[in-house]
Amino acid sequence: MPDAVDWNLAASLGSRVVGGGPKLTPEEADRVVAELYYLANEATPLVQETAGLDAFLASEVKVVDRPEWIRSNIDSFQRISAPLTQRLETSSALARNVGSRLTGAQLGLVLGFVGSRVLGQFEIFTEDDPRLLLVAPNIVAIERHLDAVPRDFRLWVCVHEQTHRIQFAAAPWLTNHLLENIHEYMRLADMTTQELFARLAAAVKALRSGNEPDGIIGAFQTPEQKAVFDRLTAVMSLLEGHADVVMDEVGPQAIPTVRFIRAAFQHRRAAGTSGWEGFLRRLLGMDLKAKQYAQGAAFVRAVMADGGMARLNVVWESPANLPTRAEIEDPPLWLART
Numbered sequence: 001m002p003d004a005v006d007w008n009l010a011a012s013l014g015s016r017v018v019g020g021g022p023k024l025t026p027e028e029a030d031r032v033v034a035e036l037y038y039l040a041n042e043a044t045p046l047v048q049e050t051a052g053l054d055a056f057l058a059s060e061v062k063v064v065d066r067p068e069w070i071r072s073n074i075d076s077f078q079r080i081s082a083p084l085t086q087r088l089e090t091s092s093a094l095a096r097n098v099g100s101r102l103t104g105a106q107l108g109l110v111l112g113f114v115g116s117r118v119l120g121q122f123e124i125f126t127e128d129d130p131r132l133l134l135v136a137p138n139i140v141a142i143e144r145h146l147d148a149v150p151r152d153f154r155l156w157v158c159v160h161e162q163t164h165r166i167q168f169a170a171a172p173w174l175t176n177h178l179l180e181n182i183h184e185y186m187r188l189a190d191m192t193t194q195e196l197f198a199r200l201a202a203a204v205k206a207l208r209s210g211n212e213p214d215g216i217i218g219a220f221q222t223p224e225q226k227a228v229f230d231r232l233t234a235v236m237s238l239l240e241g242h243a244d245v246v247m248d249e250v251g252p253q254a255i256p257t258v259r260f261i262r263a264a265f266q267h268r269r270a271a272g273t274s275g276w277e278g279f280l281r282r283l284l285g286m287d288l289k290a291k292q293y294a295q296g297a298a299f300v301r302a303v304m305a306d307g308g309m310a311r312l313n314v315v316w317e318s319p320a321n322l323p324t325r326a327e328i329e330d331p332p333l334w335l336a337r338t
Contacts (some may be wrong), residue, residue: 005081006104006181011074013105015067017112021137022144029136033063038136043158047166050249051242052309053316057171059122060131069118070111070136076125077107079184119157122164124175130168132161146264152257159250163243170316178235184226191330230325233292238315241296247305295328302331311332313336 024032040061040074048054064072119138134157143153168174252258304310315321327334 005077006100007078009101010105010108010111012033012338013072013108013332014074014115017109018066018070018115018124018328021066021116022141024137024140024160032136032140034138035151036139037061038156039135039151039158040132040162043155044166046250046254047159047162047246049244050309051163051166052313053170055166056223059129059165061134062131063134063136065137066115067230069121069133070108072123072133073111073115074107075120075127076123079127080125080179081186100229119260120161122161122168122285124168126216130175134158136160142268146261146268148264149257149315152255153261156247156250156255156258156261159247163165164239167239167242170313173319174235174316177322178232181235183226183230185232186226186321187318188222195301196247208314217230226261234323234325234328235327236300237292237296238323239296240293240299241298242312244293244297245300263272299323299328299331299334303335306335309324 044056048056115135117138118135119142120135121133122130123133139154139157140150142148143150146153248258248262250258255261284300300312315323321338323331323334
């Protein structure tokens, strides 16, 4: 019986689409890899001191190329999408064959597009221990595009990713919390054909009116899905915003050109919202992720202004202390509640 998703097709197509990245001699590539491993270790105490968190999660650091990042993400998708794929596998053999290849092709194209842009990722949905991935060709490509000091930019990226590692160490319940909400969202995605067409009509209407803040993703959601989506959005905004603040708060004593890097990186991020790339980013929901970074960072800075990192760090104590989406957008609500 074929899987509901053709994972092999997704991996092979994604690897073809993503390309190899910038040209490096073998010696240059070896130096980049070695420095990223070194800086990943150097970033850990910087994050712990800046974030005020002594937690440390034993996990592997791995410097990867683009195809390896794609394969790793496909492995994670296979694990977290089980509730959805199990339901799809009850359909007819013809529908499974056609649907699995179509879904595999779509996933491969998406990963191929994203895989040429992602700098790093802390993988929590792994078979064994979580691991931190650093995508070497993308780091080199973007540091060249920004004309950044390579050592500074690489450490800056490592600080962001190590912050995620320490977040999950400080909140050991967080992985299961996210997984439960992802599975609930998938279960709520079970719609009949009639319901699907009704959501499609509602989506078109919402997008035409411009009243859907979450774009095409939000337009397709049922009210029940939106409630779960808002919980996930709030958590991701917190995680990404916190990591963005920490990577800047580490400061010029560790990363002398940190202010230049942030300004150049923000300019590049804004430039990606126009043209065909901007269209693809909106279609894939990547513009929502950029919004999460901005709102999450604003939330973190507002809480820090009230009581420093110690005030913020109560979020890692229990799920009840996580901000809601409304609280991310209006930090005084969270400050009053906690």
